[in-house]
Amino acid sequence: KAGVTQTPRYLIKTRGQQVTLSCSPISGHRSVSWYQQTPGQGLQFLFEYFSETQRNKGNFPGRFSGRQFSNSRSEMNVSTLELGDSALYLCASSLSAGTSGIYEQYFGPGTRLTVT
Amino acid sequence: TQLLEQSPQFLSIQEGENLTVYCNSSSVFSSLQWYRQEPGEGPVLLVTVVTGGEVKKLKRLTFQFGDARKDSSLHITAAQPGDTGLYLCAGDFNFGNEKLTFGTGTRLTIIP
Numbered sequence: 001k002a003g004v005t006q007t008p009r010y011l012i013k014t015r016g017q018q019v020t021l022s023c024s025p026i027s028g029h030r031s032v033s034w035y036q037q038t039p040g041q042g043l044q045f046l047f048e049y050f051s052e053t054q055r056n057k058g059n060f061p062g063r064f065s066g067r068q069f070s071n072s073r074s075e076m077n078v079s080t081l082e083l084g085d086s087a088l089y090l091c092a093s094s095l096s097a098g099t100s101g102i103y104e105q106y107f108g109p110g111t112r113l114t115v116t
Numbered sequence: 117t118q119l120l121e122q123s124p125q126f127l128s129i130q131e132g133e134n135l136t137v138y139c140n141s142s143s144v145f146s147s148l149q150w151y152r153q154e155p156g157e158g159p160v161l162l163v164t165v166v167t168g169g170e171v172k173k174l175k176r177l178t179f180q181f182g183d184a185r186k187d188s189s190l191h192i193t194a195a196q197p198g199d200t201g202l203y204l205c206a207g208d209f210n211f212g213n214e215k216l217t218f219g220t221g222t223r224l225t226i227i228p
Binding site: 004033035042043045048056088090092102103104105106107108109110112 | 146147149151156157158159160161164166204206208215216217218220221
C-alpha cells in the first residue's frame with residue numbers, strides 16, 4: 001500500500017505571495033492532519049479534516065487554510081507569506097479510531113517551504 | 117491545555133551504550149505513540165501503547181506505558197548510529213476527538 005505523498009517537496013516563495021501544498025493520504029484513510037515543524041517550535045498542529053469537514057483546528061492565523069476533497073486528498077494554503085512561515089509542512093493520514101480507540105497517524109515526507 | 121514534556125531534549129552517546137528517554141504529562145492518554153524522524157523526512161511511527169503498564173519491544177527498543185497512562189519511556193539497548201534521529205511521543209488525550217498532541221522531542225545522536 002502506497003504511503004502518504006506530498007507535493008511539492010521543496011518550495012521557495014517571496015514574502016507576500018501565497019502557496020498551496022498538496023497531500024494524498026494512504027488509500028482508505030479519511031482523516032488528514034497538517035502540521036508545521038520548525039526548529040524552535042517543534043511540531044505544531046494546524047488543522048485536521050475528516051470526510052471533507054474541518055474537525056480540529058490549531059492556533060494559527062486565518063492566513064492558513066485547508067480543504068479536503070471527496071477522494072480524501074487535501075490541500076493547505078498560506079496567503080500573504082511571512083518570513084516566519086518558513087518551515088517543514090507535514091501531512092499525516094489516519095483511519096478513524098473507531099471502537100478500538102486507537103488513533104495512529106502516518107506521515108508524508110513533508111514540504112520544505114522557504115520564504116525569502 | 118495538555119502538554120507533553122520529553123526529556124532529555126538532546127542526548128549524545130557512544131555506540132553500544134544504553135539510553136532512556138521520557139515522555140510525561142499531567143493528563144491521561146487514551147493511547148500514546150512513539151515516532152522517529154530523520155532530517156528532511158516525516159516522522160515514522162514506531163509503536164502505539166494503549167494499556168497502563170504495557171511494555172512493547174521492537175528489536176533493541178523497549179517502550180513502556182505508565183500504570184496511570186500519564187507517562188511513557190523508550191529504552192534503547194546497545195545504541196547504533198542508525199538510531200540517530202528525533203524521537204517524538206504523541207498522545208491522544210481526547211478520547212474520541214482524534215487529535216494527537218506531540219511532545220517537544222528528544223534529539224538523539226549516536227557517535228560511532
